[in-house]
Amino acid sequence: MIRRASLCAALIGVFLVSTHSAEMKAEAGVEFDVLSQPAVQSKLASTSLIYALRKFGNRYFATGIQGHIIFSDDGGKTWTQASVPVRSSLLGIDFPTPEQGWAVGHEGVILHTADGGKSWVKQYDGIRYAQEGLAYYQKLAEQDPENELFPVLVDEMQLAIEQGADKPFFKIKCQSAKRCNAVGAYGIAVVTYDGGETWTHAMHHNDNENFKHMFDYAPLPSPGRYFIAGEAGLLLIADINIKDAKRVQSVPWEGSFFASAASADDAIIMGGLRGRMFRTADEGDSWTVIEKPQTSSIVAVIRLPDDRLIAAGAAGEILISTDNGFSFSSVEVPPLGPLSAVASGPDDTLLVAGLNGIKTVALPRK
Numbered sequence: 001m002i003r004r005a006s007l008c009a010a011l012i013g014v015f016l017v018s019t020h021s022a023e024m025k026a027e028a029g030v031e032f033d034v035l036s037q038p039a040v041q042s043k044l045a046s047t048s049l050i051y052a053l054r055k056f057g058n059r060y061f062a063t064g065i066q067g068h069i070i071f072s073d074d075g076g077k078t079w080t081q082a083s084v085p086v087r088s089s090l091l092g093i094d095f096p097t098p099e100q101g102w103a104v105g106h107e108g109v110i111l112h113t114a115d116g117g118k119s120w121v122k123q124y125d126g127i128r129y130a131q132e133g134l135a136y137y138q139k140l141a142e143q144d145p146e147n148e149l150f151p152v153l154v155d156e157m158q159l160a161i162e163q164g165a166d167k168p169f170f171k172i173k174c175q176s177a178k179r180c181n182a183v184g185a186y187g188i189a190v191v192t193y194d195g196g197e198t199w200t201h202a203m204h205h206n207d208n209e210n211f212k213h214m215f216d217y218a219p220l221p222s223p224g225r226y227f228i229a230g231e232a233g234l235l236l237i238a239d240i241n242i243k244d245a246k247r248v249q250s251v252p253w254e255g256s257f258f259a260s261a262a263s264a265d266d267a268i269i270m271g272g273l274r275g276r277m278f279r280t281a282d283e284g285d286s287w288t289v290i291e292k293p294q295t296s297s298i299v300a301v302i303r304l305p306d307d308r309l310i311a312a313g314a315a316g317e318i319l320i321s322t323d324n325g326f327s328f329s330s331v332e333v334p335p336l337g338p339l340s341a342v343a344s345g346p347d348d349t350l351l352v353a354g355l356n357g358i359k360t361v362a363l364p365r366k
Contacts, residue, residue: 035107035125035165039067039084046070046079047357049089051105053341056095060343061117062353063090063103071117075346076360083119084111089168092182096174102196104169104182112196123196126165129188133157133201140204149204156203156211173217175224175240183228187211206236207247218260218268220283227268227284229257235270235284248284259300264307269325271298271311279325291327292319300342306366310350312342318350318361333361 042048049065060072062079066089069082084090090105095117103111108126113119134157141150160167169184181202183189187210189202206228208214213231220226220237228236228245233254238245255273262268267281269290275298277290296315303309309321311328316336319328339354348363 034067034087035109035122035127037087039069039081039087041081042068044357045081049355050353050357051089051091051340052093053343053351053353053358054093055343056101057098059098059117060351061093061095061101062341062358063093063105064353065089069093069103069111069117069120075349076351076358079358080118082113082117085120085122086111086125088125091168092171094172094174094180096180097177100174100177100195102172102174102180102182104172104184106168107165108167108169108184108188109165110169110172110182110190110196110199124190124199126160126167128199129165129167129190129201130157130160132199134161136201137204149209153201153203170213170215171217173226179240181217181238181240183214183217185213187214189214202243205243206238206245208234208236208245213256215256215258216260218270219262220268221262221266227260227270229260229270229272231256233257237283250284250286252278252287252289259298259311261301261303261309263303263309263324265324267325269301269309269311269321271301273297275313277311277328288326290321290325293317293328293330295319299340302342302344304344308366310342310344312339312352314338314340316354318342318352320364322366331361331364336361 045068050062052063062070067084067087069084070079072079088105088107088109090103093103095101099116101113108129110124111120112123137153167185167188169182172182174180178195181191187208190199191202192199212234214228216229218227224240233251235248236245257270257272259271271277275295279288295313295317298311299314300312309325311319318331318333320331321328337356341353343351345351350361
C-alpha cells in the first residue's frame with residue numbers, strides 16, 4: 001500500500017521552518033505566493049537560516065530560507081546575495097561547470113544560473129511537476145497496460161494536483177551541464193538531458209515502491225554510479241548509463257540516512273538518524289558500524305581536500321575522521337546552534353551553516 005506520511009520528523013526540524021512560516025501567513029489571511037515573488041535582498045542573509053553550503057572552484061554558495069542564495073569569493077568573510085525569482089526555501093545546489101548551476105527546494109522549485117550564480121531563473125516547480133506528471137504517466141499507462149505501477153503513479157499525480165506545490169526537492173546532482181537529477185520528498189524524482197529546457201519524471205526508474213523520501217547522493221568509484229540515501233533505510237544505487245536505481249538489500253538498519261560522502265579509498269560513509277553512521281567498501285554488500293561519540297542526527301558528511309572526513313550533527317556537533325571513516329572523534333567547537341551543512345574552509349577551518357547562518361570554526365591541525 002502506498003503510504004502518505006508527514007515529512008520525516010527528523011529532517012530535523014530545520015527543513016520545516018519555512019513551511020511553518022508559510023502556513024502562519026496563510027492562517028493570518030495573508031496571500032503569500034512564494035513561486036511568483038522574488039527573494040527579498042537582505043543584509044542578514046548570511047546570518048539567517050541556511051540549508052545548504054558548498055564550494056565550487058573558489059566560490060562558496062549557500063542556500064536558505066525565503067529564496068536566499070548567497071556566494072562568497074573570499075573564503076566566507078563576506079557574502080553577496082544573488083538575484084532569485086522565488087521566495088521558496090532552497091535546500092540543495094550543484095554546479096557542474098563554473099557558470100552553469102542548479103538549485104532546488106520547497107514547492108518543487110528548480111532554479112538555474114548561467115552566470116556563475118549571480119542571477120537565477122525558475123525552470124520548474126511543483127505545479128508543473130503535477131500537471132506534466134499526470135500526462136506523462138497516463139501516456140505510459142496507455143502504452144503498457146500490464147504495468148501495475150503506472151496507474152499508481154497516475155493517482156499520485158492526480159493527488160499532487162489537488163495538493164498543489166507542497167513537496168520539496170532535497171538534492172540535485174548534475175553529471176554535466178546537460179544532465180541533472182533531482183530527488184526529494186515522497187519519492188519525487190525528475191531528470192533533464194538538455195540543461196533544464198525540459199524535465200522528465202523518473203519515479204518509475206527508482207526501486208522505491210513506498211515513495212520514501214530521498215535526501216542525498218554519494219558518488220561511487222565507477223563513473224556515472226552513485227548512492228541515493230533516504231528515509232527508513234532506503235538506499236539505492238543509481239546508474240546513469242541504464243537510468244534505473246536499484247534497492248540495496250543489505251541495509252544495516254531501518255532508520256533514515258540524511259548524509260553521505262566518499263572516502264579517499266572509495267568507501268561510502270553514511271550518516272543519519274540518532275547519530276548512527278555506517279561504512280561500506282563494497283557498494284552496500286557489507287557494512288561496518290563506525291566508531292564515534294554519541295551525537296544528534298548526522299545531517300552532513302564531507303571529505304576535506306586532505307582526505308580527512310567531517311560529519312556534522314543537527315545539534316551543532318562536529319566530528320572528524322583521519323582513517324577514511326572507520327572512526328570519528330569530536331572537534332572542540334564553540335556553541336554553534338542547530339546545523340544543516342558544512343564545507344571545507346581556508347587555512348584549516350570549516351564553514352558551518354544552519355539556524356544561525358554561516359560561521360567559521362577552526363580545525364585541529366593534521
